[in-house]
Amino acid sequence: MSWLDQVAWNPEGLVPAVAQDAASGEVLMVAWMNRDSLARTVETGEATYWSRSRKALWKKGETSGHVQRVREVRLDCDGDTLVLQVESVGGVACHTGRRRCFFNLLEGDGGTRRWVATDPVLEAPTGDG
């Protein structure tokens, strides 16, 4: 059985993939992979995801240049989620021009709870991320 067959793809043939900065440990983004995107990611050493909205392979950084060089790929206990250790070239993983997609921090208590953007925009937003 191929290592690709050991992944527990969901009914749409996808699994979530967490991209973590190999240097800082920050979680940069979570995207989806299908079998083909995972195979390409491993063969090329650069992250390729599956865009659910465009229904197409999505080579990270193809237009922005912010590719993700993959240092390590891990699969979880039930085989349905991946974690990639990546080098985030250019230091911008989010299409909003921020370092990471998880820039909204939950702050406050009770009725004052709100999401607050904590990270600066480092460059002009792109469609690509």
Added chain:
Amino acid sequence: MSWLDQVAWNPEGLVPAVAQDAASGEVLMVAWMNRDSLARTVETGEATYWSRSRKALWKKGETSGHVQRVREVRLDCDGDTLVLQVESVGGVACHTGRRRCFFNLLEGDGGTRRWVATDPVLEAPTGDG
């Protein structure tokens, strides 16, 4: 609009939640949350997920004691994924008795690629994780 309404719940009312060890930065597990589980997590300060297999709220560590004390909750750019910074009480987040669920590392090249379990089992497996 409530902070809970700003989450882009999927058609099943769920979003993936990445639990990251607040001390080590390790990604411990990825599970699902619905609106109620996220509200409880924030109110109680301990992670409660949604079990898709049991179709029920799943208070992490309820039977094992390995609760996750939540230090921070973040939402991504398009609002459909959460990252929690947690203290993993007891140091075991995986139902297999390991520190984290992502113990399968992809090793080898070409035809020799395979998933290799890299992390030791620290205690007897539980159903609860």
